Amino acid sequence: MFKNISGRSWQVWRRNADVLMETWYLNFLPPFLEPIMYVLAFGFGVGSMIHEVSYQGHKLTYLAFMCPGVISVAVMFWAYFETTYPTFVRMNYQRTFDAVLATPLLVEDVIVGECLWGATKSVMAAVIMTIILGCFGLVSWPSVLWVLPISILGGVLFSSVGLITTAVCPKIDMFNIPIFVFIFPMFLFSGTFFPLDVLPTWAMYLAYVLPLTHVSVLIRAAFLGFPIGEQLGSIAYLAVVVPAFFSLALVLMKKRLTN
Amino acid sequence: MSHHPLEARGLSKSFRNFCAVDHIDFHVAKGECLGLLGPNGAGKTTTIRMVTSFTPITSGEVLVFGQNIVEHAREVKAKLGICPQEDNLDPDFSVEKNLLVYARYFGIPKKEAQLRAKELLAFVDLEEKAKSEIIALSGGMKRRLVMARALINRPKLLVMDEPTTGLDPVARLGIWQRLRKLKQEGVPVLLTSHYMEEVSQLCDRVIMMNKGKIVLEGKPHDLVQSEIGKEVVELWNTDESTETALKSLRMPYRKNGDRLYLYDSVGGEVARMVVEHLPRVERLVRPASLEDVFLKKTGQALQE
Numbered sequence: 001m002f003k004n005i006s007g008r009s010w011q012v013w014r015r016n017a018d019v020l021m022e023t024w025y026l027n028f029l030p031p032f033l034e035p036i037m038y039v040l041a042f043g044f045g046v047g048s049m050i051h052e053v054s055y056q057g058h059k060l061t062y063l064a065f066m067c068p069g070v071i072s073v074a075v076m077f078w079a080y081f082e083t084t085y086p087t088f089v090r091m092n093y094q095r096t097f098d099a100v101l102a103t104p105l106l107v108e109d110v111i112v113g114e115c116l117w118g119a120t121k122s123v124m125a126a127v128i129m130t131i132i133l134g135c136f137g138l139v140s141w142p143s144v145l146w147v148l149p150i151s152i153l154g155g156v157l158f159s160s161v162g163l164i165t166t167a168v169c170p171k172i173d174m175f176n177i178p179i180f181v182f183i184f185p186m187f188l189f190s191g192t193f194f195p196l197d198v199l200p201t202w203a204m205y206l207a208y209v210l211p212l213t214h215v216s217v218l219i220r221a222a223f224l225g226f227p228i229g230e231q232l233g234s235i236a237y238l239a240v241v242v243p244a245f246f247s248l249a250l251v252l253m254k255k256r257l258t259n
Numbered sequence: 260m261s262h263h264p265l266e267a268r269g270l271s272k273s274f275r276n277f278c279a280v281d282h283i284d285f286h287v288a289k290g291e292c293l294g295l296l297g298p299n300g301a302g303k304t305t306t307i308r309m310v311t312s313f314t315p316i317t318s319g320e321v322l323v324f325g326q327n328i329v330e331h332a333r334e335v336k337a338k339l340g341i342c343p344q345e346d347n348l349d350p351d352f353s354v355e356k357n358l359l360v361y362a363r364y365f366g367i368p369k370k371e372a373q374l375r376a377k378e379l380l381a382f383v384d385l386e387e388k389a390k391s392e393i394i395a396l397s398g399g400m401k402r403r404l405v406m407a408r409a410l411i412n413r414p415k416l417l418v419m420d421e422p423t424t425g426l427d428p429v430a431r432l433g434i435w436q437r438l439r440k441l442k443q444e445g446v447p448v449l450l451t452s453h454y455m456e457e458v459s460q461l462c463d464r465v466i467m468m469n470k471g472k473i474v475l476e477g478k479p480h481d482l483v484q485s486e487i488g489k490e491v492v493e494l495w496n497t498d499e500s501t502e503t504a505l506k507s508l509r510m511p512y513r514k515n516g517d518r519l520y521l522y523d524s525v526g527g528e529v530a531r532m533v534v535e536h537l538p539r540v541e542r543l544v545r546p547a548s549l550e551d552v553f554l555k556k557t558g559q560a561l562q563e
Binding site for chain 2: 096100104
């Protein structure tokens with residue numbers, strides 16, 4: 001399954017990076033503005049009605065609780081919304097992959113390149129947004145540096161989920177189904193905007209199945225300065241689920257691209 | 260040991276319950292331009308897709324300079340220049356950047372890539388468009404750029420899938436002229452087409468495909484000579500009486516749609532007979548072409 005994976009996938013990554021840089025001023029604007037708006041809306045708006053949130057035995061302001069959730073959601077959205085619509089356009093409409101496959105690159109290079117590119121977008125968004133939130137004094141140093149490896153893992157995870165979506169949807173309009181059945185509920189119910197222990201027990205267990213829950217647990221630990229090593233459950237979860245989803249994405253996309 | 264640039268042995272492709280390509284054997288010799296000719300759905304594109312490792316081979320094998328395309332996909336693809344049927348230029352980049360990004364996929368260093376891009380843009384007459392967006396190019400320009408892109412790695416074998424489909428006559432001539440130049444330089448070419456004229460002008464040898472099989476193979480001129488002869492007389496606006504007359508004159512003809520075709524191996528004689536015995540029938544006397552060979556070999560109704 002992994003035998004054709006090579007460093008040449010870097011060229012697929014570079015192609016996408018070059019496209020991004022053609023209009024970089026447009027592409028870097030959202031991650032700058034997004035956290036500022038979240039801080040204003042949730043921190044000062046919603047946060048003014050909520051005095052404190054208890055999370056893993058600590059008392060936090062709502063803003064401090066929510067900011068890592070915003071980063072986690074960005075990790076998911078930036079990867080997923082790169083390897084669904086844009087990847088599908090490159091695959092089906094622009095036929096970019098056909099052009100690439102007429103060179104020494106193989107299908108595996110294309111898939112890995114796209115996956116890493118989606119992850120790169122997650123990392124870029126997470127880093128920029130974390131710096132902005134850092135300017136508001138909302139992060140703990142140096143443990144916030146953990147955001148980098150966690151967003152890489154999370155980026156690969158949600159890129160893979162996006163690629164699986166792209167591989168199985170015959171038409172681009174069908175993306176609405178996984179988005180509303182899977183991605184949108186995850187955005188709301190993964191401990192991103194409220195602690196999971198307020199949910200009924202069954203719903204809480206359900207939430208622990210979702211990948212975003214574990215990404216947000218880890219990013220929150222990084223933001224608040226909790227020892228990452230204590231979040232064993234989430235680390236174990238990602239250690240299993242990231243390679244599993246990546247492998248599935250590889251198999252399904254390979255099938256889609258070689259018909 | 261020297262190998263053919265391309266050799267296909269027992270090549271087949273089946274989809275669920277449909278055989279698109281059915282055990283075909285062919286090769287492209289050194290410096291040769293081979294044309295794959297056939298109607299839409301004959302299996303030309305599927306053949307090309309197998310030969311360029313775009314689609315898995317059901318059975319048989321493809322060797323490029325002796326190397327198996329499946330086992331050595333990367334090495335083989337590094338030697339190929341592939342022009343697909345659909346334009347798949349990168350709309351996110353300028354004309355020049357399309358070539359430069361493509362060069363990277365082949366691992367060509369940046370400086371060398373810039374030199375080659377400049378040279379190739381001159382070759383396809385797009386120097387002035389180097390900084391243009393792809394969307395601003397005409398159909399003919401896009402095709403020429405696709406051709407330039409396929410040459411960026413100095414291919415040892417050029418594979419072109421219907422290089423002029425959908426182009427106007429001027430743009431078509433532009434592609435032909437450049438293909439001829441490449442041929443002079445000794446680059447072997449495998450080309451598919453459903454334009455008989457294109458194939459007769461460019462190809463040293465043609466293979467005619469129909470329903471996934473090779474129906475005929477040879478040099479364009481020889482095929483026309485042996486299958487049809489020198490001249491064709493076409494008749495139209497005919498009725499039963501025309502056919503009865505031809506039959507009584509023992510003149511074999513072939514019916515296709517609303518037209519009757521009479522083949523003449525020497526030239527002059529058939530036309531003279533038609534003028535003499537069927538003076539009122541509308542007719543056209545013209546040199547025999549590959550088109551006639553193709554109609555004869557694959558058409559529905561052959562009546563004699």
